[in-house]
Amino acid sequence: MPELPDVEVFRRYVGSTALGRTVTDLTLRRESDIVRGVSPTRLRKTLCGAKLTSTRRHGKYSFIELEGRGWLVMHFGMTGRVSYHKDEAREPEHTRLRLALDNGYHLSYVSQRLLGRLSLSDDVEGFVEKEGLGPDALALKLGPFRTIMSSRRGMIKPTLMNQSVIAGIGNIYSDEILFQAGVHPRAECSKLGDERTAALYRSMRTVLRTAIRHKADPRELPRSYLLPRRAEGAECPECGGRVRKIKIGGRAAYYCPKCQGK
Numbered sequence: 628m629p630e631l632p633d634v635e636v637f638r639r640y641v642g643s644t645a646l647g648r649t650v651t652d653l654t655l656r657r658e659s660d661i662v663r664g665v666s667p668t669r670l671r672k673t674l675c676g677a678k679l680t681s682t683r684r685h686g687k688y689s690f691i692e693l694e695g696r697g698w699l700v701m702h703f704g705m706t707g708r709v710s711y712h713k714d715e716a717r718e719p720e721h722t723r724l725r726l727a728l729d730n731g732y733h734l735s736y737v738s739q740r741l742l743g744r745l746s747l748s749d750d751v752e753g754f755v756e757k758e759g760l761g762p763d764a765l766a767l768k769l770g771p772f773r774t775i776m777s778s779r780r781g782m783i784k785p786t787l788m789n790q791s792v793i794a795g796i797g798n799i800y801s802d803e804i805l806f807q808a809g810v811h812p813r814a815e816c817s818k819l820g821d822e823r824t825a826a827l828y829r830s831m832r833t834v835l836r837t838a839i840r841h842k843a844d845p846r847e848l849p850r851s852y853l854l855p856r857r858a859e860g861a862e863c864p865e866c867g868g869r870v871r872k873i874k875i876g877g878r879a880a881y882y883c884p885k886c887q888g889k
């Protein structure tokens with residue numbers, strides 16, 4: 628599932644390809660499954676003729692500014708992505724929205740399992756508030772992070788993944804952040820203490836930034852990362868011990884019992 632690093636990679640990709648172009652035509656498919664909070668007719672009307680002037684991201688949401696017409700909001704669900712290509716015929720399978728641009732290229736939004744969402748918003752901040760999203764994981768400062776952790780009841784992994792607390796982290800990157808910080812996924816947030824909270828904060832920033840730098844490709848991540856070895860019994864890259872899989876809140880968590888003491 629695309630998490631903050633993946634969505635940031637998509638945002639930069641749109642920024643380096645389609646930005647500055649104007650939409651001349653569009654194809655929308657399976658709109659009743661994909662479009663939310665706005666009628667497909669209004670989405671079509673708003674997009675057609677719009678110039679793409681800037682991009683933003685908050686958590687797992689990506690935004691494209693439509694000059695004078697607000698923002699196109701994209702969420703990628705479990706398997707979504709964007710693709711910039713010349714020929715219509717080159718559009719990826721499961722493309723749900725294809726924008727024809729004034730330079731002859733196309734920008735396609737792909738959502739294989741129809742779990743992605745497209746929407747419109749007048750402004751990014753308003754959208755974030757309406758959706759009840761917490762601060763973006765990379766915009767969050769240490770002070771507010773400490774306040775969040777010390778005031779939360781419950782285990783650390785589901786808290787890191789709770790989009791209304793911190794936006795952007797999902798199942799995969801929460802495992803990596805906890806592994807790099809040496810924190811057990813079931814550790815209590817409010818009992819982490821100052822030092823481990825700061826270590827967790829640093830790990831969150833480092834892991835997310837490192838993943839973005841490597842285009843969110845697990846095969847490109849440093850050898851010290853758990854992510855390419857998220858499997859029961861896999862070798863821990865730190866101590867050579869065995870990676871364990873446990874269930875937390877219905878989700879699979881991978882961790883090293885030796886490196887991540889409670």
Ligand SMILES: [Zn+2]
Pocket residue numbers: 863864865866867868883884885886887
């Ligand atoms: Zn280990």
